[in-house]
Amino acid sequence: MSRDFWRAFANNYGAVIGLALLLAVVLMAAFADVIYPRSPWSMVTTPFQPPLSDDVLLGSDTLGRDIAAGIVHGSRVSLLIGLTSSAVALFIGVTLGALAGYFGGWVDDAIMRFTELFQTIPNFVLAVVLVAIFTPSIGSLVAAIAIVSWPPLARLARGEFLSLRSREFVLAAVTTGQSTTRIILREILPNSLSPIIVAASLTVATAILLESALSFLGLGDPNMMSWGYMIGASRTVIRQAWWMSFFPGIAILITVLAINLVGEGLNDALNPKLARKGRGR
């Protein structure tokens, strides 16, 4: 499977480009302290320096901070919050979806009503309210983003479990007296993993967009430099200094685009039949 998988993935130019971009962002986050040893909050030059000035490649902001340093350090927050909140959302979503799909009946009904409720609530508004009330921090951001991101994952997991539940290998496991937990974790879950992985990768992209939007509104963690914060802090001076909001936005765009491209590549490589059907070929 793995050789076919890599061949299918490598045949998709978009996915390869996405993977390369994503790797660049990950390296940037990992070596932020090496590339820009000084804190991104420290004032390094005169304010309002345009890009390509002597010591600041992408210009400086209203307080003379280096935009490039902010972008490099900001990649940490984006990736950290994107990954952890998606992991939490994945855990909630798959657990609920698995229970609903496996047990069916009233359990399914109750869980799906609950999911529906959370899909009705305007997710961004809920995230704003949650972070505002529980005061902005990495923890509250991760929790808020996870709380608004799990419903699609739960629906997906439920669908997978529902269709696998009645397959022979699961029935065989039931008749041989395996425990329910074991059947769910060892028999069904591994077989429903590929669509869930794809959906999870797209969740990371949405989570990064959500984080940037919250930081833009001033709800980011006050101790960590983030791309959304940089744009929010300089939006009032956009007429005089376009570069302060332009470059952090490009950073968000590239990161999210890269993750989406990788997600699509995964989708095509993991579910070749689905991909072909979707394209009508």
Added chain:
Amino acid sequence: MAKIGLFLARRLVKAAIILFFIVLINFALIRAAPGDPASVMAGEAGASDERYVELLRQRFGLDEPLHTQMFIYVTSVFQGDLGYSYRQGRNVSALILERLPATLLLTVTAFVFALAMGVLLGTLAAMKVGRWADTAITTLALISYATPLFWLGLMLILLFSVQLGWLPSFGFESVGAGFTGIDRMLDVAAHMVLPVLTLGLFYMAVYTRLTRSSILEIHDMDFVKTARSKGVTEGKVMVFHVLRNAILPVITFAGFQAGHLIGGSILVETVFAWPGIGRLAFNALLQRDYQVLLGVFVVTSILVLLFNIITDLLYTIVDPRIEVE
């Protein structure tokens, strides 16, 4: 007609139940916040004023047991009472109602724009699958899909207002211009172009991708082949056979997305100083005016429920197979 009435009644009951739970969540949020609920509700606004906090404590019966408090809260919300904003010196429901038309105008226009353009572009891409038009549309959709809303808005302002000077960059209409009639409508429309584009582009991308894949899935099905072999022209096959079926998942999804669209209006209204409830929410956020923020939460949820009912009705009208049951 009676069928539609029954359908509507059932959907309204369901919506009311969901709304009840949303109000409960609201109540839970106030309770779960660290610190005294009264001072949470008062926010920074009332922190200095003991009398106001005392007033809140009385009004919500905060000395009573929890279930009584919940009952008081839920009934007051269902009576249209969303609390009082100390900072603004007015009732929250009055504040929100006043701002609601601007938000509705923005979100509904953006929704219609996104849906119409998305279906159009998706159909075009599907008809030219694999050719340059398809590649161009798919790429545009991919990039729109990854662009942060608020940043797109700022960049549009930079291009169309600052550089080109074609369109106004903020507000609902020109202040002090004193336009009336058609002139005023045109003025508001000019102010709407950038916010609608900003809010609509992301969803346009979503609907484009969905329409494209949905059409590609359907256009080789048997009933389409039958239509073709009967000699129906290609254009008619596309509109009456393929599109009519392909659009169904798009409508379902659009209903799901309504909540996201309304949430996005907080960002768009903040960027463009659009005088709607999103802007109200942002100001409430700056002032830690939680009463207003939670009020916006309830009202936007109601809007989503309404959007959902409308898309469900739309679905039953478009769907060639089933009637409203």
